[in-house]
Amino acid sequence: MKTLLITLAIISLCAAENIKCTEQQKKAEACTYEYEPVCGVKVDQTSLYIQSKETYGNKCSACATEGVEFYAVGKCEEYPENAVFCHPDISSQQLGCTREYYPVCGYFDESIKCRKAPCGSNYSNKCAACINKEVNYYLNGFC
Structure with missing residues (x-):
């Protein structure tokens, strides 16, 4: 039973995506x-990578909270504490990344089918991870 719960938790980490709150949701x-x-995510105005996270009962409650820009399905506690979620706008707006080398491990959303969870890949920096639209969040360092 314990193994089953751990397996389901790991699978759920691979099955998330980041969804931007619409203007209509923000005005609910x-x-x-x-x-x-x-997991509702508030982003610091100085950087998309500085975030505060809080669990909400549903997406409406999250998006109606002032400052929440996007959310990931599931409780924040289901993700690693130091996970940094990729802002949904990054992959659509970013044309390129700097060449700085600060390795991160990017974890994929449900569009990637894993052979062995968790589903992660090494990237040279946070921008390189998040520009990949299939990456949900990253952790500093190698996978």
């Missing part, structure tokens, strides 16, 4: 009480 005046937890 009331949300339902459905419990489908998400």
Whole structure:
């Protein structure tokens, strides 16, 4: 049973994606009480990579909270504490990355099917990881 729970937790880490809050969601005046937890992410104005995370009962509650820009499916506690989520805008707006070498391990969303979880790949820096639209979050250092 313990092995099954660990396996499901690892699979859930590979099955997430980051979803940007729409303007309509940000203006919601009331949300339902459905419990489908998400990890809401607030981004520091100086860098997309400086974040604060909090678990919300559902995506409506997260997006209606001032400062939350995007969310990942599941509780924040389901992700590594030091995970930095890739902002959904990065892969669509970024044309290139610097050549600085600060290795990170990028973890993939559900579009990548893993043979062995967790699903990660090494990148030369955080930008190189997040410009890949399939990367959900990264951890500093090698995989």
